[in-house]
Amino acid sequence: MIEIKQINSDKKGAFEIYxxxxxxxxxxxxxxGDDKFIIDHTEVDEAYNGQGLAKQLVYAGVDYARKNGKKVIPLCPYAKVTIARNAELQDVLA
Structure with missing residues (x-):
């Protein structure tokens, strides 16, 4: 079973996948600022490669942005490519 948890603070946060x-x-x-966040790193343990978990993390971040009226700046190369390749994710780009 896959579960994603969000950890959020005033300055930083993370989406963890289990x-x-x-x-x-x-x-x-x-x-x-208050209305956007920068995705700076995405990483999945080698034992879980090829299962689409990193993509699920990007989708979770986009979903959070949509539900909370936030915009996303994807500096992480993986997140940037994933959002660029999936037009349905691009509405949250800052």
């Missing part, structure tokens, strides 16, 4: 209760990866972000 597979069967074990942390498999995370996507970190930094707040850029």
């Amino acid at each position: 597979s069967d209760g074990k942390k498999a990866g995370e996507m970190t972000y930094t707040w850029a």
Whole structure:
């Protein structure tokens, strides 16, 4: 079972992904003002490669942005490419 948890503070945050209760990866972000955040890193443990977990993290970040009226600046190369390749994600770009 896959579960994504969000950790958020005033300046930084992360989306962590768990597979069967074990942390498999995370996507970190930094707040850029009150209305946007910068995705700065996405990483999945090698044992979970090829399962689409990193993509799920990007989608979780985009979903959070939509639900909360925020914009996203994807500086992380993986997040940048994922958003660029999926037109349905581009509405949250800052």
